[in-house]
């Protein structure tokens with residue numbers, strides 16, 4: 001188990017925002033937290049990063065409890081974070097954005113940069129472009145590449161699909177699947193059903209700071225009622241889901257390989 005949260009409770013002042021969140025992510029897995037705006041997804045991710053205090057409950061990374069550790073320590077233990085809204089530096093070039101995330105040691109730095117640019121050829125191509133000149137999808141790739149520079153064991157991705165066009169979402173989700181196949185587990189916060197179902201193996205449905213439902217992608221596809229009640233009519237994508245299901249290809253090219261087993265995915269460790 002790379003990440004496990006046990007009965008996590010967090011507050012903002014008197015406001016009780018996380019009310020006993022229990023979830024886990026294994027090596028090689030992509031897991032989503034699916035929920036509406038305000039459900040508590042970002043708070044969960046920030047609590048893992050040590051940016052929001054856990055009032056009670058435990059946060060465990062690869063067998064070690066990390067409650068109370070400072071964020072840089074949590075990073076060092078193999079947790080990468082892509083914040084909601086990406087937070088890249090718009091006035092720096094692509095390469096400069098990546099360099100600020102690297103260590104001083106120049107050999108390690110070059111290796112890390114090469115690895116990031118191999119996974120994202122578009123970033124190599126556009127390395128001298130200012131980040132503000134990238135498309136939304138490219139900016140998200142840059143934010144992900146930056147988070148991968150420390151070679152995390154688990155990557156926390158906070159609403160990577162936000163503000164992106166459907167083709168850009170597909171591109172980003174393809175990269176997320178690739179990252180997982182290469183051995184980094186992923187915890188994905190999303191309110192976009194299509195993005196979550198296209199990449200994650202399991203889903204925790206979150207509402208008002210609780211995650212009462214956890215299902216595999218296969219199970220959740222049959223539970224449109226749950227998707228509607230947790231994500232609302234506006235956010236549902238049964239039109240597309242329904243269409244691809246009728247065509248006999250649930251989510252068509254976006255679905256992770258059905259044959260992918262945990263053993264195969266577990267090459268990470």
Ligand SMILES: Nc1ncnc2c1ncn2[C@@H]1O[C@H](COP(=O)(O)OP(=O)(O)O)[C@@H](O)[C@H]1O
Nearest residue numbers: 012015017035036037038039040041042043044
């Ligand atoms: N810094 C903050 N101070 C006070 N309340 C906050 C803060 N950040 C988020 N909240 C509240 O906490 C709840 C959960 O927010 P958040 O974790 O951002 O949800 P999500 O990421 O699912 O949209 C919401 O009710 C939100 O208004």
Ligand SMILES: [Mg+2]
Nearest residue numbers: 041042084159
């Ligand atoms: Mg959020």
